[in-house]
Amino acid sequence: MERILEADDGDEPTPRGGRIRARNKAHIIAAAEKVFAERGYDGATTAEIAEIAGLAKSNVHYYFGTKEAIYREVIAGIVDLWLRAFGDITANDDPAVAIPAYIRQKLLYSRKRPLASRIFATEIIRGAPILRPFLELELHDWVADKARVLERWAADGKMDPVAPHHFFFLIWAATQTYADFGTQVAAVLGRKRLKEEDFETAIETVTQIVMKGCGIRR
Amino acid sequence: MERILEADDGDEPTPRGGRIRARNKAHIIAAAEKVFAERGYDGATTAEIAEIAGLAKSNVHYYFGTKEAIYREVIAGIVDLWLRAFGDITANDDPAVAIPAYIRQKLLYSRKRPLASRIFATEIIRGAPILRPFLELELHDWVADKARVLERWAADGKMDPVAPHHFFFLIWAATQTYADFGTQVAAVLGRKRLKEEDFETAIETVTQIVMKGCGIRR
DNA sequence: AAAAACCCTGACCAGTTGGACAATTTTTCT
DNA sequence: AGAAAAATTGTCCAACTGGTCAGGGTTTTT
Incomplete structure (x- = not known):
């Protein structure tokens, strides 16, 4: 499952640790879920995701290289939920x-x-x-x-x-x-x-x- | 129904006639249906609609002032079908x-x-x-x-x-x-x-x- | 045939968007 | 403390998008 859906691991050679990282990524994903649900993939903007997450747009791109990477992770979470819920x-x-x-x-x-x-x-x-x-x-x-x-x-x-x-x-x-x-x-x-x-x-x-x-x- | 959904009639003060007009509008709507269905409202581009309709983008804007006007007409057609089908x-x-x-x-x-x-x-x-x-x-x-x-x-x-x-x-x-x-x-x-x-x-x-x-x- | 109505398009533009980046600040580790 | 790692952000930009417009072509009407 993970293998198929997770963004290519190449993105993140060393799984960096850090409390901040985990918290911010979670905020971004939560914000992205809202924005993607309301506006669709193309209608969603990284700027709005950033705003809702309470971060600067550049900071969002620091954690997720691309908009598609955010989307993939949102989808992966949904599938994960689906499989275990x-x-x-x-x-x-x-x-x-x-x-x-x-x-x-x-x-x-x-x-x-x-x-x-x-x-x-x-x-x-x-x-x-x-x-x-x-x-x-x-x-x-x-x-x-x-x-x-x-x-x-x-x-x-x-x-x-x-x-x-x-x-x-x-x-x-x-x-x-x-x-x-x-x-x-x-x-x-x-x-x-x-x-x-x-x-x-x-x-x-x-x-x-x-x-x-x-x-x-x- | 029409009153609610049809694009404001102001767009088209005199319902111009013309075989060509009818044909082209139909092509545009058909193309738009495809593009909106595949890409969503925001993902759809007037350029792609024009290409599939076989017209220049400017020509599409000649018939429909805005992308939203195209969308509204597509939706109106769907509702119409729904009501009578x-x-x-x-x-x-x-x-x-x-x-x-x-x-x-x-x-x-x-x-x-x-x-x-x-x-x-x-x-x-x-x-x-x-x-x-x-x-x-x-x-x-x-x-x-x-x-x-x-x-x-x-x-x-x-x-x-x-x-x-x-x-x-x-x-x-x-x-x-x-x-x-x-x-x-x-x-x-x-x-x-x-x-x-x-x-x-x-x-x-x-x-x-x-x-x-x-x-x-x- | 010529005017009037209609149709078509290339060139252009202003606004937006995803993303890059270098500089700076904050946190973590030794 | 001090260095290394991580986090943060303002600035910038190339690509794209919806939409405008002036000029020229075609069809229809008279």
Whole structure:
């Protein structure tokens, strides 16, 4: 993973230490996440990132050589989160427990980290120039693995047979939409911002439809 | 609708005629759709739009004063399509017919007009600077109306009671994902591009889960 | 045919952006 | 303390971008 996404290590021959370094890099990444999410890759400027991070623009370039390097690190962080944030799903699990848990986690992630979700979305809409390897390797294999789990569950009569890949596409879409399309969801609901209860209703509705729709007895 | 989205008519005091004008504007819009979808609003350049349209950059500015004017017209076209492309849903319809038809139309739209879908998506992720009025007025009312239809169906025992807004969020998300996240879907399926059959499977899966999940007897 | 309306483009420009760099200050290490 | 390493910043710049404009060409109308 790291090998694929991390900016070429050549950038940083000796991993310099330093409290300051860690703190500033973190500020820059946090600021960049905000700016990239709001303005997109091309719309983001290093000047704005610097300003939000509370640093001079030149200082940002001291830590990250290029704008793309910042972007790559933001993306790497998002992928990292993605890979570790969601509990695993195995054939031994009971789908009546594992699937609702997965949906809930995904939706709470949309609530807690909407910026990350949006950056992920725009990256893929752009044609995934940076994320392509991740999609074709890690994610592809992850889904292939889970597909086997779903088939097992279906064979054991624990759920209906469902095209497993598309099952995940539906869950991802239905949960991420609350981050990526938060503006639209809020406007349609007649709210300024989404509330806690909106997410609760979302969790209930998505869970209900998916569970019953796949014949998983709760 | 037009009133809200169309670029201010002041741009074009006398709607000039001309075969050439119509043809060139169409070329520009088509080119712009491609460029905006691939590069986002900020990433798009009028130079690239001109090149793809086969015109000189200055000529593009002759027809559209500003880049934003081009963008607005692209967006207006998308909204227009959105409003007229999908058959209506009324309380008199049978959900067993109307819902699958709606899902199918939405998914075929993702297949036929992925660029439009992606521009719509990035516009909303950006915070919908242009589309906000549409979301808060037309779309809000449209959903409010359909919410009443779903409640009617539920009262008549034709389907389970489901939070109607979230029902639509799920369908929109699950269908648009095949356009917006086409790259991801293809990568996970191990394909280069999505095939006809992928869309067929998607239609089946989404329809199956939604219908059964909402207790609509087919 | 000639005027009027419309179409086209090269040259140009002012503003912005990512990034380089040398000089200086601050922190860390010995 | 003093040297070495790391951090910081103002200044500068080349490349690019959206947009203007004057002049010339083409089509349509009368």
